[in-house]
Every structure is written in structure tokens, then in C-alpha cells.
Amino acid sequence: MREDPIVAEIRxxxxxxxxxxxxxxxxxxxxxxxxxxxxxxxxxxxxxxLLLPRTGSQ
Numbered sequence: 456m457r458e459d460p461i462v463a464e465i466r467x468x469x470x471x472x473x474x475x476x477x478x479x480x481x482x483x484x485x486x487x488x489x490x491x492x493x494x495x496x497x498x499x500x501x502x503x504x505l506l507l508p509r510t511g512s513q
Contacts, residue, residue, distance in 0.1 A: 476482040491498055 473483065476486065
């Protein structure tokens with residue numbers, strides 16, 4: 456299976472971004488929340504959707 460160059464680029468960016476913050480999820484989260492608050496854009500939070508069990512003969 457060949458590697459998709461777009462997926463490879465995204466993975467590389469993700470690793471660089473995580474390394475920038477020492478792979479510390481708390482620091483990454485705090486930085487993203489700060490960026491979000493400074494962006495001036497409306498942030499929408501949605502409730503999780505309830506998944507109902509399947510019924511029928513599928």
C-alpha cells in the first residue's frame with residue numbers, strides 16, 4: 456500500500472506541532488484554547504448525539 460503524500464504531510468505537521476509543546480497534551484490544549492479565544496470567531500459547542508441501537512433485520 457502506497458503512502459498518500461497529503462496524509463504524510465498532515466502526520467509530519469502533527470508530529471512537529473506536538474514536539475513544539477513537548478508532547479504535553481495539557482500545554483497543547485491550553486495553547487489552542489488561547490488561540491480560539493483571541494480569534495474573535497464564534498465557537499459552537501454541540502451536545503453529543505445519542506446513538507440508538509439498530510432495530511430490524513440488518
